[in-house]
Amino acid sequence: MSFPSTQAVGRGAAWYRGDCHVHSVHSDGELTPKEVAVRARAAGLDFIATTEHNSAAAPGAWGHLAADDFLILLGEEVTTTTGHWLALGINPGEVVDWNHQVGDGLVDKCLDQVHRAGGLCVAAHPHAPYLSGHFMFSFLGFDVVEVWNGLWTSDRPWNADNETALAEWGRSLAADLQTGSWRPAMGNSDTHVEGQIGIPHTVVFAEELSTEAVLAGLRAGRSWIAESADVDVSFTAHADGCVAGVGERLAAHGGQVEVHAAVRGVPEGTVSFNTDRGKVHRSPLPSDGAGAVQWDTTAEDSAFVRIEVRHPNGHVAALTNPIIIT
Structure with a gap:
């Protein structure tokens, strides 16, 4: 199978655990797709999303790793010079252009591309402590905010950057709810190396274990974030x-x-x-x-x-x- 199916058997309407920000050897990760999938299942996850930097999921790399009880969504981490964002649920082979930045007026076109595919746009690690990691775009047009990112952590998946992102999101909720345009929060591991997958992850209520249903649950905020499957x-x-x-x-x-x-x-x-x-x-x-x-x-x-x-x-x-x- 060249690309993973958009539908798994799953458990019907249920709460599903998933990590929507992972990298493999196909971008700057150290794990092969098989190693990512094996460790994701061992961590108690029901789904993951492939989010290689500025590239589509490689044909044949992920399809055979999906299963009746394990869904793999296709995505991309759009890595710009003024912030990173996740395009989740894009079409096989589709690439979202990363050559845009704050002030050039091009990001809206890219967001529209993802939305036309039925996908979700996620503002990633808004306060990551490295060049280009800080999210400088407006949240307008984005569907979800990644308030918890596990990459720059050690013994526990929490740090000051996540605390800042959570506080920023929490302060915006009241005003956003009044306008009817609030953005749900999500958490992901941003896996690059061994031991990161699923720390943290998002638990979403979906009508079925499918790309469409998982994205619908995330878009509606029918979700919460856990540091691991033990919680x-x-x-x-x-x-x-x-x-x-x-x-x-x-x-x-x-x-x-x-x-x-x-x-x-x-x-x-x-x-x-x-x-x-x-x-x-x-x-x-x-x-x-x-x-x-x-x-x-x-x-x-x-x-x-x-x-x-x-x-x-x-x-x-x-x-x-x-x-x-x-």
Whole structure:
């Protein structure tokens, strides 16, 4: 098979774990495509995206590595001099031109190319600590922001650059929700070498394990980010007999909203609830890392709610996209 199928059997409508920013020996990575796929499956992932720098996935390199329970999306890391971005879900052999920069007016044409293919445009590692790594483009036209990138980390997949990206994204949510153009967050490993794949990754609710369904879940923000498959999060809001999950809207009809979070895999960590008023509630997790937390609010007090789960040292273990309350 020259290119991977856009459809896998999967588990039907379910939560799927995936890493959408990986490199192999076909750009500047040290792992072969087979080594990437084997390690991705060992890390508990259901899908990955190929994102070689400024080039399409090589014919014949990835197709035979897909399986009924493992999806491989085609993509590209568009590496410009004023920031990098991911083109996810592009056509086989398609290349997005990287010869554009802030101020030349060419990026919109490239974004349109990806959107015409049904793909997703992701602003990558907005505050990466190297030349061209800082994302200088406007977020307008981009679908998703990579707030958590695992490349420049050591013992845990979190650093000051990710903290800055998360804070920037979190501050923009209230204003973006008012205009109806908020951009979901995602996390990826940016794998280049051994031991990086899936640290972190994005957990997305998709109607099926297919390129179209995974991209639809990411685009809608029906997703959250985990540092590894050892971490699990359930996050819902309840009001007036209705339930909403991550990325969904909940009509509270002026009544009380109960927000529930259940976490596994973060010993002695903390769960914080964040709204358009900032961090509004914080609860500890027990020593075994599994716990459930409830917090109550109203639509008047909270336009949205999202959670962050952190280790005792302050490093993020998981974070979610918001539940929007109306």
